Amino acid sequence: MGYLLGIDIGTSGTKTLLVTTKGRIAASVTVEYPAYAPKPAWSEQVPEDWWQAAIASIRAVLKKAKVKGANVTGLGLSGQMHGSVFLDKAGKVLRRAILWNDQRTGAECEAITRAAGGRKQLIRMVANPALTGFTAPKILWVRTHEPRVYAKTAKILLPKDYVRYRLTGEFATEVSDASGTLLLDVRRRRWSTKLLGLLKIDRDLLPEVYESQEVSGCLTAEAAKVTGLAAGTPVVGGGGDQAAGAVGGGIVRRGAISATLGTSGVVFAHADTVETDPEGRVHTFCHAVEGKWHVMGVVLAAGGSLQWFRNTLCQDLVRKAKREKVDPYELITAAAAKVAPGSDGLYFLPYLTGERTPHADPSARAAWVGLSNMHTRAHMARAVMEGATYAMRDCLEIITRMGVPVREIRVAGGGARSPFWRSLQADIYRKPVWTVSSEEGPAYGVALLAGVGTGVWKSVPEACDATIRTLQATKPTRKHVKRYDALYPEYGQLYRSLKADFARIAALA
Numbered sequence: 001m002g003y004l005l006g007i008d009i010g011t012s013g014t015k016t017l018l019v020t021t022k023g024r025i026a027a028s029v030t031v032e033y034p035a036y037a038p039k040p041a042w043s044e045q046v047p048e049d050w051w052q053a054a055i056a057s058i059r060a061v062l063k064k065a066k067v068k069g070a071n072v073t074g075l076g077l078s079g080q081m082h083g084s085v086f087l088d089k090a091g092k093v094l095r096r097a098i099l100w101n102d103q104r105t106g107a108e109c110e111a112i113t114r115a116a117g118g119r120k121q122l123i124r125m126v127a128n129p130a131l132t133g134f135t136a137p138k139i140l141w142v143r144t145h146e147p148r149v150y151a152k153t154a155k156i157l158l159p160k161d162y163v164r165y166r167l168t169g170e171f172a173t174e175v176s177d178a179s180g181t182l183l184l185d186v187r188r189r190r191w192s193t194k195l196l197g198l199l200k201i202d203r204d205l206l207p208e209v210y211e212s213q214e215v216s217g218c219l220t221a222e223a224a225k226v227t228g229l230a231a232g233t234p235v236v237g238g239g240g241d242q243a244a245g246a247v248g249g250g251i252v253r254r255g256a257i258s259a260t261l262g263t264s265g266v267v268f269a270h271a272d273t274v275e276t277d278p279e280g281r282v283h284t285f286c287h288a289v290e291g292k293w294h295v296m297g298v299v300l301a302a303g304g305s306l307q308w309f310r311n312t313l314c315q316d317l318v319r320k321a322k323r324e325k326v327d328p329y330e331l332i333t334a335a336a337a338k339v340a341p342g343s344d345g346l347y348f349l350p351y352l353t354g355e356r357t358p359h360a361d362p363s364a365r366a367a368w369v370g371l372s373n374m375h376t377r378a379h380m381a382r383a384v385m386e387g388a389t390y391a392m393r394d395c396l397e398i399i400t401r402m403g404v405p406v407r408e409i410r411v412a413g414g415g416a417r418s419p420f421w422r423s424l425q426a427d428i429y430r431k432p433v434w435t436v437s438s439e440e441g442p443a444y445g446v447a448l449l450a451g452v453g454t455g456v457w458k459s460v461p462e463a464c465d466a467t468i469r470t471l472q473a474t475k476p477t478r479k480h481v482k483r484y485d486a487l488y489p490e491y492g493q494l495y496r497s498l499k500a501d502f503a504r505i506a507a508l509a
Contacts, residue, residue, distance in 0.1 A: 002073045003065075004456070005058065005229075006440075006447030008241060009050050009079035009159050011035060011099065011263060016057035017443035018065050021073070021456045023467030025440060027065035029057045036096065040509060041103035041354070041362065044096040047085050050159060051166045058227040069229040074454035075167070075219075076236050076446025078244035079160030081180040084138040087165075089154040095146065097159060098138045101264075101300060103354050103362040105137035108144070112136060112182070115198045119280060125195055127179075127186035129280035132354070132362045133300075135181035139201060156205050160238060167227075167235055168217030171207040174237030176244070176294075178209050179285030186293070187274050189286055210237035212244075212288035213452040213460060236453035238446045239288035242266050242296055245412065248445030249436050250468040252289050252461045255407035257399070259392055259425060259433065260441070261415025265302025267357075267395035269295045269404045281358040281398050288449060289460045295404055297357035297395020302388040303414045305350040305366065306332070309384050313377065333420045336382035341427070341483045343379045345370045347491055348387035349498075357395045359495060363506035369494055385421060386484075389428045390491040396429060409433045410470065412441055419474075427480040428488070434470045 003026065006017040013032035019025055033049035062069055082100040087093060098104075109130035116122035119129050130137060135158065143150040157165060158181070161173045178184045178191075183206065185192040196203055210216045215234045224231040238244060242260075246268050251258045258268045271293045276284045287294040301308070310318065310328055321328035351364035368383060400406055411433045415421040426433045438444045448463040457463035 001071065003067055003071050004447040004450045005072050005075040006443035006445070006450065007054055007057070007075065007077050007163065008244070008441070008443040008446070009054070009077070009163055010241065011080045014050060014053035014057050015440070015443045016054070016061045017440050017447055018061045018067060019444065019447040021451060023448070025444070026067065027061045028440065028443070029060040029064060031057045035099065043099040043102040045099060047093050047097050047159070047162050050163055054163050055226050058229065062228050069224070069227065072229055072233055074234050074236065074450035075229070076450035077160040077164055077238035078241050078442035078446045079158065079163070079177070081158070081177055081240040081242065082133050082135050083159040084135050084142075085157045085159065085162040086142060086149060086153045087155045087157065088152045091165065094149045094152055095142070098141070100133045101353050102138070103132045105132045105141045106362055108137035108140040111140060112199065116195065120278070123276060123278070123280050126182055126184060126192050127274060127276050127284040128182060129360065130182060131356060131360055133356065136183050136199065140199065153205060155207065157207060161207060164216065164235060167219055167223045169220050170217035172210055172216040172237070173207045174210045174212045174214070174216070174239060174288070175286035176212055176288045177240035180240055180283070184209070184286070186284060186286055211290045212237045212239045213290060213449045215453050234450070234454055236446070236450050238449060239442070240285070241442045242268055243285065243288040243294060244442035244445035244449070246270070246294065246445065247288050247448055247460060247464065248438055248441045248443070249410050249412050250464040251410065252464050255405045257396070257406050257409045258412055259396070259409055259415070259429070260412040261303045261388065261392070261421065262413040263301070263304040263307065265299035265388060265392050267297040267392055267399060269399050269406070271295055271404065275402055275404060277398060277402055281360070282395060288445065295399055295402065297398060299350065299388065299391040299395065300354060300356050301350050301352040301366070302391060305348070305352055305384050305388050308352055309381060313380070329414070329418065332381050333385070333418050335378035336385060337420045339378050339382040341480050342487050343383040343386060344374065345372075346375050346379050346383040347494060348380070348383040349494060350384070350387045350391050358398055361499070361502070363503045364495070365502050365505060367498065385424055386428070387491070389424055390488055392425070393428050393488065394492070406431070410436050412436070412439070422474040423477070426474045426476040428484045430476055430481050430485070432473045432475045435472045437469045437471055438467070
């Protein structure tokens, strides 16, 4: 039997998935690693940690499934988007990678916008505005603040593409992840020579761009030796984590929407043509489906807000969950479910790391608003979950107003595994939400892409049709919909009321 390998280089760890050529998951292994915050709002990781995690997870997943590496016929790569790996002429890493959630590049974003002739002109050029999380401003930041590093730089790679380089020796990326650098001409699916020229960034610093299912290289003998795979195994382009996750959830046709609540929250819509928001509140990127695009709204700390709440205010529940051998989130959500919709007037703004959609505001800060002596920790937990879901609705509202059809919402991530949070999403989105047969997201998606690239399936939609099905619908509760429709506008007003205060607080910090 043949197998496909999907590797997702995430922010908290690398997940490697072994999938049969029929789409059945044979084994899954995740290896974690740390992130670093040398200054407030900075976020970095060591690329060597990704590579060692890839090696360890590949070997472990083969061992777990009792499969020989020679039986793996194709490999796909996914990963956290927007990160930057700076390599010298020998392919050695020059500094720690700056990650997607790093907020240091506000001045560089302004410089890019000026160089392009304004925000609207930049959106016309590359379909998106300059945001602090993107790769281009990170490149400018290193050039300005670490000129010695920049002078030695021969290549700049995205996280998954660094692992590709270690596997194949090739400098390559693909269209979905490259879209998030801000340097890709998204309409033409190639690097924007115009913007590169305006920013004075050498095109040779960037890798070659492939479609997501195209073979971008093959495993070297050295990589085969350390991973246990066979030399010559094809490695396809793969996808940025969101596009790959959409493939893993079957979001490959117009009208299909995914709402993923992981550390970040993402509302993702397939598009047959380039659809842009003139205000730049959502991203327009190339999809991992050849010749297609997607529109995406991003909430920086959706599930991450509940994770912070657990780690900061629920250590007693974490200990209790360990004793009872249950997930601590089950205890937290069980308490939250007992609180009335609207948390008795308590709101939570989930801006722990600034916010992307719809505000594009790195200075935004999280807050509970409306807190009184009647509120309990359970109220606070529910308010966190409601606030994160309101933020997801912000994304959905913009996409809907753009004329993108919303026929079916498929949920993924931690917010899909929790029955309570699924119900909360249905109530706040005002539509049924569906779970799907695959819960492995990006790693599964790039395994399917590897299958397409190696001839198992003829196209990405065909691969999804053969392997993915919807399972369970969670319908909204009418009285809850009415309640949340009344509360949602106030949630939006709170940001507008506090925006100037957030900027002053950030400046003081």
